[in-house]
Amino acid sequence: MARIAFTPQLRRFTETPEIDTPATTLRAALEAAFDANPRLRGYVLDDQGHLRANVVVFIDGRRSRDRVALDDPLRADSRVHVLQALSGG
Amino acid sequence: MTDRAWIATRKGLFELRREREAWRIARSSFLGEPVSMVLPPPRAADGDGRMLAALNLGHFGVKVHASDDEGESWREVATPAYPPQPEGAPGPEWKLVQIWSLEAAGDTLWAGTLPGGLFRSEDFGASWQLVRSLWDQPSRTEWFGGGYDVPGIHSICPHPDHAEETLLGISCGGVWVSRDAVESWSLQAKGMRAAYMPPEQADNPNIQDPHRIVRCAAQPERLWCQHHNGIWRSDDNATSWQEVQAPLSSFGFAVAVHPNDGDIAWFVPAVADQQRVPVGGALAVNRTLDGGKSFQTLRDGLPQRDCYDLVYRHGLAVAPDGEHLLMGSTTGGLWASADGGEHWQTVSQNLPPIYAVRFG
DSSP states (O other): OEEEEEOGGGGGTSOOOOEEEOOSBHHHHHHHHHHHOGGGHHHHBOTTSOBOTTEEEEETTEEOSOTTTOOOBOOTTOEEEEEEOGGGO | OOSEEEEEETTEEEEEEEETTEEEEEEEESTTSOEEEEEOOTTGGGTOBOEEEEEEETTTEEEEEEESBTTSSOEEEOOOOOOOOOTTOOSSOSOOOEEEEEEEETTEEEEEEETSOEEEESSTTSOOEEOHHHHTOGGGGGOOOSSSSSOEEEEEEEETTEEEEEEEEEETTEEEEESSTTSOOEEOOTTOOOTTSOGGGTTOGGGOOEEEEEEOSSSTTOEEEEETTEEEEESSTTSOOEEEOOSSOSOEEEEEEOSSOTTOEEEEEOSBTTBOSOGGGOOOEEEESSTTSSOEEEOTTSOOSSOOOOOOTBSEEEOTTSSOEEEEOTTSOEEEESSTTSSOEEEESOSOOEEEEEEO
């Protein structure tokens, strides 16, 4: 199972569940987390479902490639970290 | 309400209380977070303490919080969201950048946003709907940013006598009015002039940059506009606009109008668009008592040397009594007057950058 975790900075605003998921793409893993806390979606994705400009995702230590499709593949044991980008201040 | 005010800042929301003509900070909320706008309890007089605050989190986007108890506790409610953007749609991305204005009109709440969408809520922020009749105007895509990368609605003026009427000020998209409960819109910036455009475009109403528009509550046909290129007044509910010359400078961002007398209005002049500081390093307020025929430049109690404070669009407010004023700057200065601006007292010189000041 891939595991997805969110920056503790988000806990000021909403629940950040750490999810184990059979998802095989980044978007599917994010959707699993949003199922656990629907409010989380708006903190990570914008109106069009794109990764927010100042949010960054690392998959197994590498930054995700596509901020729109979010179709980076996940392995069964991938570790996904959703973090705030320093560009946001 | 004249003894309470709300200060929305780059680093939180501050509640002010006035006791014996002295304002003090009574409470802070969202400390450290940018609060782009606040809606004081619209029905506080009826014992209804509901109010809204719009946050603009640096990393995580715009959020709206509601309070049921006049700011004592808060809970997150729905954020206005733009619908899916059709492929190839012209204009700015359909993504919420900031809530720039919040107003109540009866049971309806309005949120004006960057990049130019107007949202409506009928359930006090539990849900929001984009007003498509404005967003789908073909000429919307000619709007452009004024102070931001994308255009935005900073002024929402409901009509106190006509519930179906709403007026909007847009930087840079002119003045838009709906008189049929936002079914349709007309562009009503006739008379305004844009010196920042090529000469053949200067009179185009759709690219005007009204920095702020306010309506006199008791004389709703009277509107005042602090525009990028000067000051305009309308006596006929935005059918036409007449330019008014103020002393020192007619450049600025903020304007406030007396709630009971539309001839009385206040402005905070800055040098010019390319130098947004007080004239001569001395903070002043221009006030007219006669509809703009003459002005008094009021300085008593305001810093008169080495002052570089700028009062932005929503940084000047007048209380329902028409006598108490508050003025906050983008460098965290806050001043109060109890006599229509004749005299001012410093409330604080150490607040975060001030986005909005509102009584209520």
